[in-house]
Amino acid sequence: MHPMLFLAVLLGLSAFAYQVGRRRSVTVAGGLQHAGTLHSRPSYYGAYAALWALVPALAVLFFWLVFEQSVITEVVLAGMPPEVREVAPDRLNLLVNDLRNLVKGNIVAGHVGPAMQAAAEHYRSLAATSHAALGVLVVVIAAGGLMLARSRITPTLQARNRVEQVVTTFLLASSLVAIFTTVGIALSVLFESLRFFQAVPVTEFLFGTNWSPQMAIRADQVGSSGAFGAVPLFTGTLLIALIAMLVAVPIGLTSAIYLSEYADRRFRAVAKPLLEILAGVPTVVYGFFAALVVAPLVREAGRYLGLDVASESALAAGLVMGVMIIPFISSLSDDVINAVPQSLRDGSYALGATQSETIRRVVIPAALPGIAGGILLAMSRAIGETMIVVMAAGLSANLTANPLAAVTTVTVQIATLLVGDQEFDSPKTLAAFALGLVLFLVTLTLNVIALHIVRKYREQYE
Amino acid sequence: MNSVKHPPAGGRASGGAPRTIDVVRATLARRHASERRFRRYGITAIVTALAFLAFLFSSVLVKAHGVLQQTYIALDVHLDAGVVDPQGNRSPDSLREGDYGALIKDALRDAFPDVKERREQRDLFALVSPGAVFDLRTAVMQDPSLVGATRMFWVPANDDVDMLEKGVMRRESAEGERRLNDQQVKWVDQLVAAGRVELRFNSRFFLGSDSREPEMAGIWGAVVGSFYTLLVALSLSFPLGVAAAAYLEEFAPKNRWTDLIEVNINNLAAVPSIIYGLLGLAVFINVFGVPRSSPLVGGLVLTLMTLPIIIISGRAALKSVPPSIREAALGVGASKMQMVMHHVLPLAMPGMLTGTIIGMAHALGETAPLLMIGMVAFIVDIPQGITDPATVLPVQIYVWADSPERAFVERTAAAIVVLLVFLVVVNAAAVILRKRFERRW
Numbered sequence: 001m002h003p004m005l006f007l008a009v010l011l012g013l014s015a016f017a018y019q020v021g022r023r024r025s026v027t028v029a030g031g032l033q034h035a036g037t038l039h040s041r042p043s044y045y046g047a048y049a050a051l052w053a054l055v056p057a058l059a060v061l062f063f064w065l066v067f068e069q070s071v072i073t074e075v076v077l078a079g080m081p082p083e084v085r086e087v088a089p090d091r092l093n094l095l096v097n098d099l100r101n102l103v104k105g106n107i108v109a110g111h112v113g114p115a116m117q118a119a120a121e122h123y124r125s126l127a128a129t130s131h132a133a134l135g136v137l138v139v140v141i142a143a144g145g146l147m148l149a150r151s152r153i154t155p156t157l158q159a160r161n162r163v164e165q166v167v168t169t170f171l172l173a174s175s176l177v178a179i180f181t182t183v184g185i186a187l188s189v190l191f192e193s194l195r196f197f198q199a200v201p202v203t204e205f206l207f208g209t210n211w212s213p214q215m216a217i218r219a220d221q222v223g224s225s226g227a228f229g230a231v232p233l234f235t236g237t238l239l240i241a242l243i244a245m246l247v248a249v250p251i252g253l254t255s256a257i258y259l260s261e262y263a264d265r266r267f268r269a270v271a272k273p274l275l276e277i278l279a280g281v282p283t284v285v286y287g288f289f290a291a292l293v294v295a296p297l298v299r300e301a302g303r304y305l306g307l308d309v310a311s312e313s314a315l316a317a318g319l320v321m322g323v324m325i326i327p328f329i330s331s332l333s334d335d336v337i338n339a340v341p342q343s344l345r346d347g348s349y350a351l352g353a354t355q356s357e358t359i360r361r362v363v364i365p366a367a368l369p370g371i372a373g374g375i376l377l378a379m380s381r382a383i384g385e386t387m388i389v390v391m392a393a394g395l396s397a398n399l400t401a402n403p404l405a406a407v408t409t410v411t412v413q414i415a416t417l418l419v420g421d422q423e424f425d426s427p428k429t430l431a432a433f434a435l436g437l438v439l440f441l442v443t444l445t446l447n448v449i450a451l452h453i454v455r456k457y458r459e460q461y462e
Numbered sequence: 463m464n465s466v467k468h469p470p471a472g473g474r475a476s477g478g479a480p481r482t483i484d485v486v487r488a489t490l491a492r493r494h495a496s497e498r499r500f501r502r503y504g505i506t507a508i509v510t511a512l513a514f515l516a517f518l519f520s521s522v523l524v525k526a527h528g529v530l531q532q533t534y535i536a537l538d539v540h541l542d543a544g545v546v547d548p549q550g551n552r553s554p555d556s557l558r559e560g561d562y563g564a565l566i567k568d569a570l571r572d573a574f575p576d577v578k579e580r581r582e583q584r585d586l587f588a589l590v591s592p593g594a595v596f597d598l599r600t601a602v603m604q605d606p607s608l609v610g611a612t613r614m615f616w617v618p619a620n621d622d623v624d625m626l627e628k629g630v631m632r633r634e635s636a637e638g639e640r641r642l643n644d645q646q647v648k649w650v651d652q653l654v655a656a657g658r659v660e661l662r663f664n665s666r667f668f669l670g671s672d673s674r675e676p677e678m679a680g681i682w683g684a685v686v687g688s689f690y691t692l693l694v695a696l697s698l699s700f701p702l703g704v705a706a707a708a709y710l711e712e713f714a715p716k717n718r719w720t721d722l723i724e725v726n727i728n729n730l731a732a733v734p735s736i737i738y739g740l741l742g743l744a745v746f747i748n749v750f751g752v753p754r755s756s757p758l759v760g761g762l763v764l765t766l767m768t769l770p771i772i773i774i775s776g777r778a779a780l781k782s783v784p785p786s787i788r789e790a791a792l793g794v795g796a797s798k799m800q801m802v803m804h805h806v807l808p809l810a811m812p813g814m815l816t817g818t819i820i821g822m823a824h825a826l827g828e829t830a831p832l833l834m835i836g837m838v839a840f841i842v843d844i845p846q847g848i849t850d851p852a853t854v855l856p857v858q859i860y861v862w863a864d865s866p867e868r869a870f871v872e873r874t875a876a877a878i879v880v881l882l883v884f885l886v887v888v889n890a891a892a893v894i895l896r897k898r899f900e901r902r903w
Binding site for chain 2: 066069179289293352380384390414432433448
């Protein structure tokens with residue numbers, strides 16, 4: 001817990017700096033009764049000093065901790081005998097892993113020779129030195145910042161403006177995190193995908209109909225063709241999403257209409273939160289429900305009807321996914337139906353239409369763009385949903401439109417390819433990132449279109 | 463009523479064309495029937511959705527109830543000094559090395575002296591949980607004076623015996639379809655007849671951590687892992703979310719860049735969660751070297767995932783603060799920053815906290831991205847900090863749901879109940895907060 005300790009020390013120091021800065025400002029003003037001669041309130045001088053003590057030291061602490069491990073590893077490796085360290089890069093990675101495990105006192109996979117022992121000793125001593133140096137450095141920088149700030153405090157120092165500048169920068173930086181996240185997602189999937197497409201052509205990935213991502217470890221291995229045609233995954237994903245939408249759209253839309261147009265306030269107050277509970281249930285619970293309750297039921301029903309149902313049928317996963325999506329459809333449709341102006345309804349009633357005719361011929365057509373946007377959003381959620389399909393859908397890629405057969409989906413494959421140990425140079429692992437790229441692009445497109453439609457729709461009636 | 467002569471109600475009353483009022487009268491009954499039908503569709507849809515909800519909860523509860531109890535078997539164990547205490551000095555080190563497994567086997571052999579054949583003996587030993595060894599060792603290490611004595615110990619039975627006693631495994635089914643053979647069932651019946659089998663409260667499920675043996679597995683490790691992960695996520699996403707919402711709502715100039723940020727945040731809220739897992743794997747683990755499987759990396763991923771939710775709800779909370787507050791603050795000479803920090807943010811805080819809690823509830827139930835970053839690993843130790851390998855409740859549920867042992871089903875369901883209870887508590891906190899502090903302007 002060393003970093004936490006450093007952080008605590010730093011926070012303590014900056015609290016001290018606050019007091020020092022505040023007192024100093026009062027002193028330079030010539031006492032509390034003359035505080036009015038200062039440019040800012042004394043507390044801003046305190047905050048000014050505290051920021052000087054905290055921010056530079058925090059930056060140093062952060063960068064040190066980020067780079068410490070790799071620098072120490074480099075130094076230790078450079079100090080090892082050449083016959084140990086001059087090996088292939090992947091062997092070197094193993095060596096580094098063993099070394100770090102040895103340092104931490106964990107069980108080491110490889111053989112521990114005297115060279116390794118010496119290196120681990122070296123590592124430990126370097127780490128201890130580094131930590132001590134860091135501690136001294138951080139305290140010195142914080143103290144230096146404090147002294148500098150204290151010497152700068154004069155009645156004319158615009159402490160409030162300086163502090164507010166720093167705070168504004170922090171606020172701006174926080175809002176940029178969202179941008180960085182998007183860029184990070186795009187770059188991380190893109191880079192690994194590009195590496196994947198060097199091994200497997202894009203056209204084979206997008207249009208190939210054979211998916212069997214196991215790579216041969218030995219040349220003579222059976223069933224290790226390593227085919228990366230993703231079409232069966234796309235069709236499987238669409239099949240399950242389609243079943244889900246067939247369940248969710250009628251139920252969700254009808255219940256939204258009833259809740260917004262017919263239900264009295266009491267019924268609405270009970271039924272709406274109950275429906276939203278469906279959205280709050282974690283997806284892993286739906287997965288359990290699909291795999292252990294619904295799938296056996298579907299299979300039994302199929303047997304009763306004389307149908308051959310796979311134990312991991314698309315139908316079971318799709319049904320449960322549909323239940324999960326009901327509240328999305330119903331609450332989004334509820335919003336847009338409520339946004340339809342009452343004047344449209346009143347006009348329809350005045351012409352003698354019944355309530356259901358008004359809803360079908362006036363309200364729904366008026367709300368249609370918004371509803372369509374909601375359905376697209378729900379579709380994107382169905383495509384990106386992972387846990388239900390990981391637990392209830394199959395692993396084998398089948399190119400079929402039969403809802404009773406087992407199919408696999410993009411998310412299932414991403415999860416299974418990446419769970420467990422990974423090597424970042426095999427197409428098997430990289431394929432997951434390529435699938436991730438496709439998933440990201442498809443859901444992004446759906447979302448952009450849907451949000452655009454919904455926004456346009458809102459503007460229309462505002 | 464028909465005696466009254468109606469004036470022509472429609473546009474074309476003359477000639478052979480029907481009057482509108484007649485059309486209306488003729489079709490009115492049908493239209494009203496269709497109205498009632500339409501209403502019934504609505505009710506049916508709501509009832510169907512709620513029936514699914516009820517079915518979901520009841521099936522989980524039905525599967526979960528068995529977990530409160532665990533079958534124990536009483537064994538007369540002779541704690542032979544030579545076996546328990548190889549060094550002969552009663553020191554903890556020596557007692558730890560004792561071969562307690564042999565003692566349990568001896569006790570079982572004594573209980574069933576006529577079992578001689580090796581295969582039969584192996585079946586017999588399988589009745590007791592492999593975890594019984596640890597229980598015995600703990601008991602001896604707590605009380606070294608037991609060494610040399612013969613005592614009756616209640617040790618946990620194997621999960622198959624547990625399932626048999628709870629009636630999940632059916633006696634009447636054919637031998638090949640059960641995980642216990644006829645001979646084993648007979649032994650269990652003999653033990654039951656001797657009063658040596660008992661269902662006891664299963665405290666291990668609530669206090670233990672994961673295990674390959676269902677009867678030894680508990681959720682405490684996952685609960686602690688969830689706690690640390692959420693702690694990291696909360697301590698990062700709350701300040702960042704509040705700051706970003708404040709900037710976008712109060713400070714940002716309205717231009718193309720802030721539009722981009724806004725569209726971006728709305729889209730991030732709808733990106734599939736598994737993509738965040740890919741991000742965590744590629745960036746946090748492979749580039750920055752954050753330890754795999756740790757609550758730290760899990761918390762970072764969940765931070766990025768919940769941030770859009772918190773920002774969106776935070777902006778809504780800021781929007782609901784009336785402009786008069788801002789104008790009054792500026793009017794008495796506050797700077798813009800003072801206006802936001804001293805007046806607007808405190809008033810928007812309850813709404814922001816509600817949004818944050820809802821985001822955390824979301825993070826608590828999230829599984830998919832955490833599978834990518836190694837939190838699915840089999841971890842027996844209870845994590846001590848944010849860099850220790852850990853697992854979280856939903857991932858634990860996933861792992862158990864994937865295990866073939868029948869006894870894991872009730873544990874999975876029970877873990878789900880625990881997770882749902884936590885979620886109810888968290889959401890109730892959000893509702894109470896909203897009710898208590900919400901201000902209508």
